[in-house]
Amino acid sequence: MVFLPINIRKCHWYLSVINAKKREIQVLDSLGVGMGRSDLTMTLQGLDKHLKIACDMPEFKRGDRWQDLDIMNWTVVDKFQEPIQTDSASCGLFMLNCMEYWTGDILSDNFTQEDMKEFRRKLAVILLETELNKLKGSPIYYRTDNEENVSDNEENVSDSDVEFLEDRKRKRQDSHDGAEDKGPLRNPIMAVDPQDLVDELCNHIMSINDATSLE
Template sequence: MTKELKDDYSIDDPVIDIAKLFDPTKRKKLRKEIEKPLTSFDPLHPISEEALESFQKWMSDDQGSTIDIDYMHIDKKWFQSLSNHGSWLADTHIDVAFFFFRKRRIENPHLFSQKFTTVDTMFWPLYSVKWPDVDIVYVPINVRASHWVLGVVHLHRRIIYVYDSLMGINNNARLQVAIKPLAKLLPHILNAIAYYGFHGDTKVNYQEWEIERLQDIPQQENDGDCGMFVIKYAEYLMHNHPLKSLTSARMDWFREKMAAELFYMKYLPM
């Protein structure tokens, strides 16, 4: 699948002609184009044909089995699991995506209205944010080693919202078992570091947080897509983007896009 599925969603992005770099009479205009604010988040921005062709060629080549990005070394087997239809995503796939989301917010804070961060499955402190600068934390949660869900932790509301792409299979009791430890531990951690004191609330509260499972959200239709849904849930939500275009039919395209961009650009663009 090399083309996005059509929808009523569209966006006009400025395009910079590289040829202008070699035309002195057009450099001034080019500088103005470069200085324009970065474009808003567009989850359906087409995959670069150059990136896709380069990725596909590398995957079919016997040479060069590993590449290096900021977060880790990645081999072809890792990319194969990411890009193949219905393949289960490992914790490292989600960790890589969440790492680049953290990095995106730190390097482009003006693009976000939310004060958020993400954590990976091992809680590594790469591109970490100070607690006083965070209102929302996006947490990937593995349920019984068989299913990924997204936890959206609202620190001021003291609640954990759960985004589950397979609600017909997982019952609330099963999710509660997986998430309750976090709901119990967070009040103690935040009180220990005086998080609420930074925001003018000196009242100590160790009460277990509420867990709410969100209804009427996009659902997966294929086995193995829960990890990609967690990645896209988080990305859409942190940009305050409607979930309408996040569909099961687009999962293969999202997989291919993420794989090609990681390989070619060594990061995840907006």
């Protein structure tokens, strides 16, 4: 199977699955069958073009699982007839769950709109902790051109790039209500340790319920 995330006009994500065994284009759309599929058609046309180019390569091996490469003639099947998404902001989360649990026939695990609340927080942790995250544990890593005898594994953080969240919050509040200086800050987030800073930042972000403040 080939999993293709599809975006509709920069407003909605869904999953299309190229299932070679069944010769099907399987569509898993959290909003059901009400959305258009022109974006899928364009993606399939591009994939079909590249498959045809690949077939002309001498090193290309079709394999037993890809007997038919003419994907434009495969059947397109919508797997979700009814919406399972009830808000307007979770389509990407539903798509990732479909990629994880789709077996080619069924979902190996069920998930609902309510599950997306927890998965949204879980995904942030997954992205933060992955080994591919080169900024893990620090706001900014840098290495100057004139540094010598520094190993590739050493990671440095510039203190000038660290801002106390309480200070920023106070400035925003002062700007909003015209309040005067309230004196010393209380409990600023100190970068004692990169991981401690990340934990505090995550806690702070998850505590914000105002969309403008988050932006």
